[in-house]
Amino acid sequence: MVELIQKLYDTGNLSDEELKTLIADENEDTAAYLASRADEIRRKYYGNKVFLRGLIEISSYCKNDCFYCGIRRSCKSAERYRLDRQQILDCAEIGYKLGLRTFVMQGGEDAFFNDDFMCGIISQLRTKYPDCAITLSLGERSLESYEKMKGAGADRYLLRHETASEELYKKIHPEEMRLDNRIKCLYNLKRTGYQTGSGFMVGVPNQTIDHIIEDIRFLQELQPQMIGIGPFIPHWDTPFRNEKGGTLELTLRLLGILRLMFPKVLLPATTALGSISENGRILGLKTGCNVIMPNISPEDARKKYNLYDNKLISGSETAEGISLLRQEIEAAGYTVADERGDYVN
Numbered sequence: 001m002v003e004l005i006q007k008l009y010d011t012g013n014l015s016d017e018e019l020k021t022l023i024a025d026e027n028e029d030t031a032a033y034l035a036s037r038a039d040e041i042r043r044k045y046y047g048n049k050v051f052l053r054g055l056i057e058i059s060s061y062c063k064n065d066c067f068y069c070g071i072r073r074s075c076k077s078a079e080r081y082r083l084d085r086q087q088i089l090d091c092a093e094i095g096y097k098l099g100l101r102t103f104v105m106q107g108g109e110d111a112f113f114n115d116d117f118m119c120g121i122i123s124q125l126r127t128k129y130p131d132c133a134i135t136l137s138l139g140e141r142s143l144e145s146y147e148k149m150k151g152a153g154a155d156r157y158l159l160r161h162e163t164a165s166e167e168l169y170k171k172i173h174p175e176e177m178r179l180d181n182r183i184k185c186l187y188n189l190k191r192t193g194y195q196t197g198s199g200f201m202v203g204v205p206n207q208t209i210d211h212i213i214e215d216i217r218f219l220q221e222l223q224p225q226m227i228g229i230g231p232f233i234p235h236w237d238t239p240f241r242n243e244k245g246g247t248l249e250l251t252l253r254l255l256g257i258l259r260l261m262f263p264k265v266l267l268p269a270t271t272a273l274g275s276i277s278e279n280g281r282i283l284g285l286k287t288g289c290n291v292i293m294p295n296i297s298p299e300d301a302r303k304k305y306n307l308y309d310n311k312l313i314s315g316s317e318t319a320e321g322i323s324l325l326r327q328e329i330e331a332a333g334y335t336v337a338d339e340r341g342d343y344v345n
């Protein structure tokens with residue numbers, strides 16, 4: 001396996017067969033070696049920096065009905081809320097004081113957050129925090145909408161493709177949702193000039209290694225600036241309530257592989273990874289990740305924005321929470337960056 005990892009390190013690519021072998025390898029020594037090479041290459045471009053992104057969960061309303069998600073429209077038990085303009089500004093202010101220089105406004109696909117509302121809040125944040133990056137994660141919208149929000153001052157956009165396989169896409173989404181539209185949105189975002197993030201869930205029901213290879217090939221084509229992957233975690237009130245979740249080990253292997261394939265990509269150790277294992281996010285950092293997204297939503301919102309069970313809802317919005325996170329990051333041999341943390345070209 002050392003040869004395969006070396007080849008991936010040297011060339012940034014492997015054949016489908018080789019990838020399959022590496023992804024399926026459950027050996028601990030392989031995992032440790034992959035992590036060390038991934039860490040090596042990440043240090044080459046970003047040193048030991050970890051970038052923090054303040055996540056503001058603006059709405060738990062969603063018009064979509066993805067089978068895996070706890071805020072899907074037909075989830076009756078989901079508690080719905082929307083943050084208002086002032087609440088969003090307050091989150092940003094708290095985050096800024098805590099040293100965060102990227103704000104991510106994420107929410108379900110909620111028509112309330114139309115272009116006028118979004119452009120208003122984006123330009124307010126842009127004026128108030130000229131040294132911060134503004135990231136959006138609001139799902140599929142029109143090209144015009146993406147353009148308007150970019151014009152108002154947004155810098156980045158996160159939209160996971162979820163799976164690049166047409167066949168798997170249909171098994172985890174209702175009929176009315178279309179993979180080709182999602183992919184069109186991703187190319188529109190890139191074209192509009194956003195630093196664009198995509199990604200997928202690991203271990204979603206019916207996913208095979210071949211599907212994962214399709215995801216990797218899609219990412220190689222799209223060349224996003226950010227890649228978000230995390231384990232699927234079942235939510236008790238969704239059709240996937242009785243399914244198995246994705247594992248820590250497979251997620252870490254994929255993170256290592258992605259780092260070697262995309263040396264400069266901004267790669268978060270996601271909340272989902274931190275939710276399935278206490279040490280998950282730190283292990284992610286040691287396997288090539290260089291981003292963590294502490295939640296700075298109001299406490300009540302954090303509880304209601306339940307995409308999956310047992311979501312990590314530690315109080316990282318407090319000075320204490322962030323300083324604990326900083327300590328953990330530093331103990332692992334990294335430093336928290338105090339800049340926006342844009343993609344290096």
Ligand code: 5AD
Nearest residue numbers: 068069160231232233235272307308
């Ligand atoms: N487990 C893990 N991740 C999930 N997401 C949605 N539902 C779940 C779940 N049950 C992810 C999706 C989405 C992101 C915001 O959260 O990939 O893009």
